[in-house]
Amino acid sequence: MTQPILAIQNLHAGVEEKKILKGINLVIRPGEVHAIMGPNGSGKSTLAAILAGRDAYDVTAGEVIYQGKDLMEMDPEERAREGVFLAFQYPVEIPGVNSTYFLRAALNEHRKHRGEPELDAMEFLTLVKEKMKLLHLPDDLLKRAVNVGFSGGEKKRNEIFQMAVLEPKLSVLDETDSGLDIDALRIVAEGVNKLKRPDNATLLITHYQRLLNYIVPDFVHVLWDGRIAKSGGKELALELEEKGYDWLIKHDVAKA
């Protein structure tokens, strides 16, 4: 079997005294799409934040190996340059920082990291033009400050646009479907599907099954109280949609 892109083993994490993740095990291999579902407060967003390197959480046990390296040892920027991308649930508005400038700086950091020459302004614009069309983004978006004055849908599409430009190995999409109408959802899903390659992987974090109609996962995991309570194929999502999370818990309890 090929080397996993991501291997999480017995991950425990929390904030100060509060335990949020209580032993997560997850292996993601190249070409795979995984979905993590779960009710509010189950630890979904915490897992996403820990993978991206947010320092608000303490990892108390376990390990996260990304392409053979200890991910927890890396700064957020190192993770990004190594190919980890988090599409934020709530993209941050940064007044005064121009979108083009920001994204070109980010891309050039990735290129430097890979030993490739930096792109100048013209080369960059040529590259991003196509990717903007993919996400149906307005032409003036790049002239605006990062996420400032963007609609909710534009912000989410902008996240996937950045992902398209940075071409990550592992994309973590944190509730990218929340707050999107059906048309925007379709655009976002189309973008994600087009970016799928045999050598990269996607981790979708979502509350609802809806997104999974458009981005079909290979594996579905249900997160419950900081643990993966159940894993299965794409049909698990449909079952959850039909029966609700309660079903799983009762099922789980009955089994125990």
Place this chain on the structure above:
Amino acid sequence: MTATQTTPAAKQTDPYLKAFERIERAGASRQPTWLFPLRKAGIARFAELGFPTLKYEDWRFTNVAPIAKLPFKPVFEATRNGLTKDSLTQFPFAKLPGTRLVFVNGIYAAELSTASTQQDIKVGSLAAALTSDSALIEKHLGRYVRTEDNAFAALNNAFFQDGGFVFVPAGKSVAEPLHLLFINTSKDAGATTHPRNLIVVEREAKATVIESYVSLASAATFTNAVTEFALGDNCVVEHCKFQNENTDTFHITALHSHLGHTMNFSSHSIATGAKLSRNNIRTSLDGEGIEAVLNGVYITNGDQLADHHMIVDHARPNCASHEYFNGILAGKSKGVFHGRILVRPDAQKTDAKQTNKNLLLSDEATADAKPQLEIYADDVKCTHGATIGQLNDESIYYLRSRGIGLEMARRMLIHAFAGEIIDRVKHDALREELDAIVWDRLEQHEGVAVGK
């Protein structure tokens, strides 16, 4: 032996009074007769006021005792210290096209300057113009600067030698910026210069003026400048004061402007240098329909202090004044903002806004803000606000999560904060250069960028 009893203030002003007597004897004959009473009144006012102490409300955040303790050495020589016209490129705005008047230790240096080719305006040394245009200058000089509460401005009245003189007659327009470049070359502690600028722009005229202060050496010198603006009806004037003197210097300026009706004035202050800098900005809106913008950013580190003290005086109806000042403070540095908006009884429909925002990059940096509204009219719109904060962690994390390093992320956010001010500069080339200056400074001073 009996000690002579002197009050502390008198002791400190003594050397100045003695120097004045010497200069009075030596130089009075070379200057127009009308000037002498102005000087005399200046030294008398200075003697009366003395150096302000922290007990004065207007000076409670800024301690000028170190200036009073300096030996007073008025500089009358423009020692070049190797300065040539080619070497001017080391200073900001040197590559901008247009007229540049260079002053070395406050004295005009013709061979370093680029004279104006425009025949219908006057741009030159004030000292020379005191002879050639005495009547014109008499009409304006000392008429706008207020000394009743400003000992330093009074001192400048008494001692000034030279500075820039700009006269743009009615209806004329100057496209390129007029640059007044003040270079301090002195290596002598206490070396004091009193640059004096007079800018007269008549009705329906248009001009951009840059006033910049830099140093070539490092010493505890004292720059005490006064700039007066007499701006006519319907004119459009943009002014940029840039101060980047060495960090041992004391820099005090008064910028007093008198504005005609329906004119448009924007004045920017960029303060990055000096150990202690204080800008006394006093703007009189004495006509209807004026739009005035006072806009500034101060970027300090180490033990620097940057103080902007403003009085915006609304005397007539239907005027708008906006003040925007952002402070970027690292190390143990300190920013002071004192903005007073005065709306007199006649000044109905005044629209006055004032904002001061401070970014503290270290635990030891401090900011003092004192916004003040004094309103005697009843139909006005006045707001003020001040904030003191740190870089936003969420924003830094977002930038880092895209591969941008911590230092670069901080720099981008600080630059954006300064950009709020720089973006208000209307002259394109000037704005671009200011933007580059801010960015360079953030790059050079790692401490500023990472808040060490």
